Amino acid sequence: MVIVGGEVVFNTAHLPESWKLDTYVMHGGYTALRKVLTEPMSAEAIIAEVKKSALRGRGGAGFPTGLKWSFMPRHYQGEKYLVCNSDEGEPGTFKDRDILMLNPHALIEGMAIAAYAMGVKRGYNYIHGEIWHAYERMEAALEEARAAGFLGSNILGTDFCFDLFNHHGYGAYICGEETALLESIEGKKGQPRFKPPFPASFGLYGKPTTINNTETFASIPYIIREGGQKFLELGKPNNGGTKIFSVSGHVNKPGNYEIHMGTPFAELLEMAGGIRGGRTFKACIPGGSSTPVLPADIMMQCTMDYDSIAKAGSALGAGSVIIMDDTVCMVKALERLSYFYFEESCGQCTPCREGTGWLYRVVHRIEHGQGREEDLALLDDVAHNIGGRTICALGDAAAAPVQAMLKHYRHEFEYHIEHGNCMV
Numbered sequence: 001m002v003i004v005g006g007e008v009v010f011n012t013a014h015l016p017e018s019w020k021l022d023t024y025v026m027h028g029g030y031t032a033l034r035k036v037l038t039e040p041m042s043a044e045a046i047i048a049e050v051k052k053s054a055l056r057g058r059g060g061a062g063f064p065t066g067l068k069w070s071f072m073p074r075h076y077q078g079e080k081y082l083v084c085n086s087d088e089g090e091p092g093t094f095k096d097r098d099i100l101m102l103n104p105h106a107l108i109e110g111m112a113i114a115a116y117a118m119g120v121k122r123g124y125n126y127i128h129g130e131i132w133h134a135y136e137r138m139e140a141a142l143e144e145a146r147a148a149g150f151l152g153s154n155i156l157g158t159d160f161c162f163d164l165f166n167h168h169g170y171g172a173y174i175c176g177e178e179t180a181l182l183e184s185i186e187g188k189k190g191q192p193r194f195k196p197p198f199p200a201s202f203g204l205y206g207k208p209t210t211i212n213n214t215e216t217f218a219s220i221p222y223i224i225r226e227g228g229q230k231f232l233e234l235g236k237p238n239n240g241g242t243k244i245f246s247v248s249g250h251v252n253k254p255g256n257y258e259i260h261m262g263t264p265f266a267e268l269l270e271m272a273g274g275i276r277g278g279r280t281f282k283a284c285i286p287g288g289s290s291t292p293v294l295p296a297d298i299m300m301q302c303t304m305d306y307d308s309i310a311k312a313g314s315a316l317g318a319g320s321v322i323i324m325d326d327t328v329c330m331v332k333a334l335e336r337l338s339y340f341y342f343e344e345s346c347g348q349c350t351p352c353r354e355g356t357g358w359l360y361r362v363v364h365r366i367e368h369g370q371g372r373e374e375d376l377a378l379l380d381d382v383a384h385n386i387g388g389r390t391i392c393a394l395g396d397a398a399a400a401p402v403q404a405m406l407k408h409y410r411h412e413f414e415y416h417i418e419h420g421n422c423m424v
Helices: 021-026 031-038 043-053 065-070 096-102 104-118 132-147 178-185 214-226 228-234 265-271 306-312 330-344 350-367 375-386 394-419
Strands: 002-004 081-086 122-127 163-168 209-213 242-249 255-260 281-285 320-325
Touching (some): 021 132, 081 096, 081 178, 096 214, 104 163, 104 214, 122 132, 122 178, 214 228, 242 265, 281 394, 330 394, 350 375
Parallel strands (some): 081 209
16 A cells, blocks of 8 residues: 655655654654743644644544634643544545554654643543554554653653553444544443533543544644644645545555645546556545545546535545546445445434434345335435434434435436346
């Protein structure tokens, strides 16, 4: 798999043993934390730089990071927590595991800076259950950081204390939802909580908590070291910095590509070697399996940023770009996606628990030559009655692909129903 680094997160990925502390320090690592603690920078100044950078959450929602940090009650006297969401379970996503493997100290430094800005003394990194090798790599990095005085008590000789612990999940997709993740850390069944209250006021163990994605935290050292304005200028207004795009599917060079926000999709596709076997580009899921599919002609007009993809009718999500060529049957692709969300529903909400099963069974029936003319209206109706009616966004994640497939490729579903087989 190809890894193409940029200026921020994968800037040292090409170096031998890039995950080691010595390599990280040799290339500017922990200078941002030292700057924060020894100048020192106030919490307000740190958050102001993050706001200026226009860094948006890299886990999928794209919420402004600096604004999220400002929600934490700075002068709260009790325990507060910082949590990194490294539970990367959505089909098409594979960037965060490479950050943990290749540049774990950027995550550690970013979390330490965030902890200082929000007055937090304890943090957790929740790592997806099926990437044990990444968990071991992070454990080794934490040991290095503690031994060097970058974690623990009196960091760099100051009165700032912060420690960080890895928490290994068990492979449940729903635990990527931030409140289900908190439940899992607490030792409970991973099910989403009602909101409000939001984690900033009632999070881990009922205490104020901020949760960000791995790539989000790993971008912080650059912002503090080089300035929020410089990070912003790497991207475009409201979409600052670089972004790692995980490109998979029918391309010649699948992998992780760290590029400037606002880069034309056509350039990213070219970087990934174009469509495999010289075939025709048919469709793209731009942000992971939960984001609506876009036909090739629409996708080729997009730039890779939150606003452009949203305007086209989909979402940037976690930047998980799934490319499909003209050999793909969209009915079969949707059957596979619908089965995933049916299997991964936690069962807490009736619309999702029952509706995802309906979606899968109807699409499965169409794919296997038993579709009925009224099935398309039924799919539309079920998807409509799931979206926006569940505690978390898994219901929307199951409904959106169905609605988008019917919008752009209804003719393939109609062909299946009429002929009992694929048209490709």
